[in-house]
Amino acid sequence: MSRRVVVLSAGLSTPSSTRLLADQIADAVRSAIGGRGESVAVETIELRELAVEMAQTLVSGNRPTPGVVAAQESIAGADGLVAVTPVFSASYSGLFKTFVDLLDPKALVGMPVLVAATAGTARHSLMLDHAMRPLFGYLRAVVAPTGVFAATEDFGAVDGAGEDALSARIHRAAEELAALVVRTPSGVEGFAPTSGDERGRGQGRARAHELGVVTDFASLLRGHDGTG
Amino acid sequence: MQIGIFSVGDVTTDPTTGITPDEGERIQAMTSIALKAEEVGLDVFATGEHHNPPFVPSAPTTHLAYIAAKTERLRLSTATTLITTTDPVRIAEDYAFLQHLSGGRNDLMMGRGNTGPVYPWFGKDIRDGIPLAIENYHLLRRLWREESVTWQGQFRTPLQGFTATPAPLDGTPPFVWHGSIRSTEIAEQAAFYGDGFFHNNIFWDMGHTAQMVRLYRQRFEHYGHGSADQAIVGLGGQVYMAGSEAEAKRIFRPYFDNAPVYGHGPSLEEFTAQTPLTVGTPEMVIERTLSFADAVGDYQRQLFLIDHAGQPLEMVLEQIEILGREVAPVLRAEFDRRRPAHVPSDPPTHESLVAAGPQDRHHRVISSPVAIAEQEAAKGESRAKGEKVTS
16 A cells, blocks of 8 residues: 655755755655555655745635645645754744644644754754644644754764764654554454554544535534423 | 625725724615615625624614615625524514514524634633534524423523514514535534525635535435525625726725735735636626536525725725626526526525415424434334323
């Protein structure tokens, strides 16, 4: 079964170091999932291309715009997400947060997510833990244990043993994400949720711009028909 | 096909002159707009209901009664009546009273209201929006249909043997619409009772509107009110018209660019492409509006928003003139031409509901044949078991 992974890149320049990191992670995720015998399609969404549409959506009553809707639908059909943002003022960038703000609060329930960030110096590295993880925790996503932080100096740096430390982190994070994306159900039929969603996740996740399950009126009226 | 206008009742500065009408002027303007609608042969005027500035229409039945006294044919409605924060007892009495004054020319549209702080001002919580709409409307149906109501719900003081006065005109409750942009529960509610469903059709793309209407139609059929294409559908829409498209855009653009809700956002061209807004010639408006029926099926009521964003009264009256004299006659003829015979041309009116007689399902609190059959079956079962039937 083929998997789909969406990469969100919130870099502003072209080319950007954020996109550079996003591409390296995308490659690593592709080979990590491939290494587990599964095929994978990776789609990268450049948030800067949606900047104007997102602003329009915000100021016109949450009106969906075509590019934003397409991106949301892409995420709704994904098995995993890679989120890469530059660090701006001690947090993720406003562009990145705007995109997240426009997602349905249930759009990422149970979604495996790899968090990553770029910055000028390594002093911002804890942003992944004090900003990105709580954000995805709120959205009830499943965040891989390893986050990938790349300061400018990390591109091309090697440690004392001659190892490429950034590349090692990327591959460890990619392996963790791949394990979450292709994991098999562990529940015993009849005792824990197994079927209906073969990976035991994604239940209750809202699909972009679909009307979703309709509640039967008898259920809506129950307790409200005035009989006490 | 009923064609009319609906007003939000916003007090907004005219961006081209800097002039802001005062509340009194805006109320008078809304009245003039309604009277003009009757004069040019439009079918419906609907007013919003708001309890916060910059909106003036806080007392819709007072206003509609005044308009009713000055008109002969115009149908009077709301867009919307706040079923969440208004006591259903007051809605039952106010709108029944209005029926008596207007000779049954009014119906009304239920809506929830999306301004958070309004709810606590009336002792409610916006997070209960859907349950409030469900419970309050069910009580409203009973108040209009049962002489003596005993009620204990979650949101309102209980009632013991209460009789709403006056009873509806000719013992026939007004027809009700339910308006919602994206809440499937409200489409389900409208379908359950066989009431009308209205989509405001202003801010979102036609594809979304079509999804909501399709859901309502399917559920209308499910609950046994008729086939899906016989469900009663109303749509909003937004237009500005002039002799040429360029002229229309030139005049309307400053109002668009500074409009509450979507101003300072998308361009006029983007909004026109992505939503049902049409700015151009009357012919363009006719063509676009007819295309709505391709998206949602043949429908029964079309209301246009033409008086917001600070447009001065003269401009609005001119728009109504074009709408009534040039657009509406063509729309009625063309919609008639494409509509199959088994699909109703108009929503139920007081006259048609009275003609249907007191045995008609409209007079039942739960009007769904499917739900009624289920109730009867349950009663039969408990009777067979010798249990006491309480409902």
